[in-house]
Amino acid sequence: MIVAMDLNASPVPEEDDETFEGHIEEYSAPEERVETAVDIARREREERRRRLKRDRSDDRPMHASQPHVYDYQSYQTKTLKSYDKSRLPPGWLDCPAFGQEIAYIIPSKVPLSEAYNDSIPPGRRYSFKQVVHQQRVLGRKLGLVIDLTNTTRYYSTQDLKKDAIKHVKIQCKGRDSVPENSSVNQFVYEVLQFISRQQHSKKYILVHCTHGHNRTGYMIVHYLMRTRLMSVTEAIKTFAEARPPGIYKPDYIDALYTFYHERRPEMVVCPPTPEWKRSSDLDLNGEAVADDDDDGVPASPSHGPQESDVVMTNDDVLGDEIPWDQQDAFRRFCYQTLKLPVGARGITQFPGSHPVSLNRENLQLLRQRYYYATWKADGTRYMMLITMDGCYLIDRNFNFRRVQMRFPCKYTNEGLGERIHHFTLLDGEMIIDTLPESQKQERRYLIYDLMALNKESVIERPFYERWMMLEKEVIEPRKYDRSLFRDFYRYDLEPFRVRRKNFWYLPTVSKILKDFIPKLSHDADGLIFQGWDDPYVPRTHEGLLKWKYAELNSVDFLFEIGDDDRQLLFLYERGKKKLLEGNRVEFKGGSDPSFYVGKIIECSWDSEKQKWCCMRIRTDKSTPNDINTYKKVMRSIKDNITEDFLLQEIEEIICLPMYADRIQNDNKMIAAAKANLARRR
Template identity: 75%
Template sequence: MVVTMDLNVSPVPEGDEDNSEGYVEEYSAAGERSESAVETARREREERRKRLRNEYSDDRPVNVSRQPVHDQFFPSKHYKSYDKSKLPPGWLDCPAFGQEINCIVPSKVPLGEAYNDCIPPGKRYSFKQVIHQQRVLGRKLGLVIDLTNTTRYYSTADLKKEGIKHVKIYCKGRDAVPENTAVNTFVYEVMQFLLRQKHTKKYILVHCTHGHNRTGYMIAHYLMRSQPMSVTQAIEIFAEARPPGIYKPDYIDALYSFYHERKPKTVVCPPTPEWKRSSEFDLNGEAVPDDDDDDGGSATSVHGNHEMAVIMTNDDVLGDEIPNDQLDALRQFCYQALKLNGRGNSQFPGSHPVSLSRDNLQLLRQRYYYATWKADGTRYMMLITVDGCFLIDRNFKFRRVQMRFPCRYTNEGPADKMHHFTLLDGEMIIDTMPDSQKQERRYLIYDMMAVNQVSVIERPFHERWKMLEKEVIEPRNSERQNIYQSRNPNYRYDLEPFRVRRKDFWLLSTVTKVLKEFIPRLSHDADGLIFQGWDDPYVTRTHEGLLKWKYPEMNSVDFLFEVDDDDRQLLYLHERGKKKLMEGHRVSFKDAPDPSSYSGKIVECSWDSEERVWVCMRIRTDKSTPNDFNTYKKVMRSINDNITEDVLLNEIYEIICLPMYADRIRIESKAQQHANAARRK
């Protein structure tokens, strides 16, 4: 059944062993002692005061200059010497570790033997103790994830002896939540470790300094991405396993914000634990740093990241980086779904149209085509998995965005089952509302290549297009409607980074209306038409049967522009994987005082036939390679053929009179009328 659209309107924006049994209790690992709790608190408070007097005898606040260090997966190059006798504030009284959560054990940082002189024997917590305690509890560690922003707390030698993998993810403490790229790395490492377990069950120890805020934040992210639950549930699960849980309101707010959920009024941030409060002030009543493992750079407060209103552009970078290993795995799935042998190949596999010329114009007479407008946006494929949604750019790079895609069957409210390895194709556009000038980003999906790990590329386009509506768009709309009808909506689709809709395709008989009425009323730029074979399979890379017609003045070629040592301006294309110099070709940069600033960039150029020169239209930040020479030849053929709007419409008028078109148009129009009548009933 063909869905006809009202073309009079634009799209709707939518280390020390203590063998005491009590030592391995999960929340009082060092709690078994002969003295009472009050006596212990007094003794330890006095010990801290003595240390503070010794360290800060001049009674001046300590200011340490720090170099910026970004979250990264590899060891930091910034190294400073530290007073090894200085314990992290609050560490002594902080419970050692918590209950396991899906094979993850939250913990405070184990301290190496270099700290033994300032830690009572009953309170020592090095990896020797960690390994021993977990064994007593029947847990064999296989992975330690370190979220501190320093390497000074311990050596990993004991871990290596036991064959325990150590992963370092630098996360600043203080008032900054871990960066999104660090979260992506953490979740991927946990998932891969658990996935690789076959015969022996092993556990993951996760620690920051105290094992509460950064650790809880990361574990909550893992829970959200590994099973259906709300942020509130994830926070509560961690709090039960590691009381009092996350006690920084910024971290809690950041989780709700990241997952586009409204925080219920019943959610209250727990107070700072007593063991932490007792360490928050020095002898002069001055606040001491919240965390002392920041090896570089002052942390940026969550509240300091308020975004200013900015103008959206097609060159904006969307989403967050993912680990390279994950990138390789996701690429491999795409190649498999598209039935390509892509091992070791990083070339973008998406389908590309060819320019309409008088030669391939005849394809419209030989095969049954539909038409859509050619939006002037940014091309992205999209891969949807349960643990994330990934935008795939023309460089075949993946970036994660937080979106929600429920499967077709849903109960009232949020669906339990999410799409997993569904591959789509589309373009990102920016709608500007004519009255308010408000901008809104929208992803127009025009094809589907896989649904829940099943490739559908060999099905005809019209089936894939209908599947797209049923499998992706309708479930989102249905769930959104159910959520909004509830009194306390959990997920807020309106907070997602962009809206999603299926792109419309129409009968060739509507092309005149598309050009004359529909495109002029669009709230985003369009530069022509796309002709899609209605019965075509999905063809990777260059698709000779997928045709694009652009307004003659908008026909363009993407060149690599370079300025050599002699200040010569050079234009390059690609041919057989190598740069091809286009001798004799010139480019004009309007309103650009220094063309050398464009050197090394991909420039999209249109052809000025009067001046016989290429004119730079824009920089293609989404591409790292120029057009292939064969693509250039096809564009030039299209330019020389000069298929104007009138020529195109005259051709289409003749084409739709052919029996192949006339019969199908009549049948499909009747089917649509019946469908509309049924909906009205």
């Protein structure tokens, strides 16, 4: 349920702002009578009026002064330029210094060093000296300052070091666009890390941009969305109540709803620009200009939704960068979950399970163990890590990128339970469906395995258990959640759809090849045979078998050109490049080979021409196949297991007692599951 709210409320009256600031100033000098900011504004306005009347010789019209807004220009001693380093940020003087704390975060305007003192009357100064003192009076000890401005001219961080306060700089332009998604990821990570290290005493975090409203609010709302179970509307309201009037740029508010795939309620109205901002500097339309802290560097184009007519490819980069330290921590979690030792290359190697090519020797495994089959999609391999603060795609280079997805935990009779998955690790592949009727493209993530469920490793459980847990713990809760929140959260705006990949017992292989694969709306290049009772095996899994159509059997090489223009194809052997002597590759359409230098190319073998044919560049990989993988592929090519031969073998295999008994039991289980589902409905 969306909480009713009005973001169109006026800012706190300026008399209240001035009284508060004067009160804070009294803490620093209790014995002295400190002139209030209102008194200063009135006195200086009169002085300025008299001085201008005396000094000005022309008849140029003057801007009318706004009530209770201090005109800082009388303190400027030289002509101001667009990016004059001594210039006060427009509206800074009359902007309230800071807001109420939100989860140990204090939103603030930028503190200005003492170098600006000539431009600021004594009762209005706000440097880190005042910041530390004021927060200490309020019973708060600062431990971290996060600076979101796009300049370093406002203060020196040396003052913070004296008080053992950590400073983190996340440069965000204040003009034309909201902060980059990677900057948001860094902000949330820095806050989470700082708070997690607070064991005995709780220290506070001061977050500031220029005025402490738009960029600061944007970041804090993101943090709330990733750490608390609330809607964007509730998060925006929380910030607005702590730092009135809150975020007042419409594009920032729109960007938050768009990012989190939520509908913006009609009741949510963007607050007007605060008077202290409007009075300080107006553009030709009478609106407040953007925050002037960009040091004259042009702003990058704003990043909005991608064009709907852009052609999707498997090489597209999905998601946003995350901090290196966060990626390192996630890598360690994956290694621990999969129970992998840290080798000579550390934790940089992709740990996901890999199938081996089917040949006449390992084909016998189908007779020895109980297997299920599925189609081999020609997509992009990704593992996926789901945490409370985000969902992360893990590519073949073992790099993590954040995507905005919703993965609730299963519902219980007692309530929502844990509600959001936290450290659930999946394995799957990203495909691109082209819908037959409309030719519209849709990304879909096919999940085929589950390795960790809310921090608990399940890799030693048999595959069939993990596969059923996947449906019960991951897929069904999303479906149920979608039925409840269809008017609130828009699953259809997520970057891709999600489903569990189907597996079938061996008697269905003929139907998969002849009926199912031809009707797929994405490319498929063969079959996968999965041991039904197998644990999850990291990296090369000798019992996980792949069969590919003969013309699609392939090897990934690193391509180079030698000094004599000789083509060089490299594999990997024990982590080092190994040249494959006497091999050549043919490129489609007579492409210039130099274009492929330094790239990983996927090649199929042309037995007639006795040479490799380049199929595509593997942008998702940074290393070629290992030499052992190459040998297995060549063995598969040599054995030439055709579709007819494979089907003939399977006809014999399914007649074995092991398969006959298991298939009968599986049919009973499927019937019981359908009956339970019907009763629930």
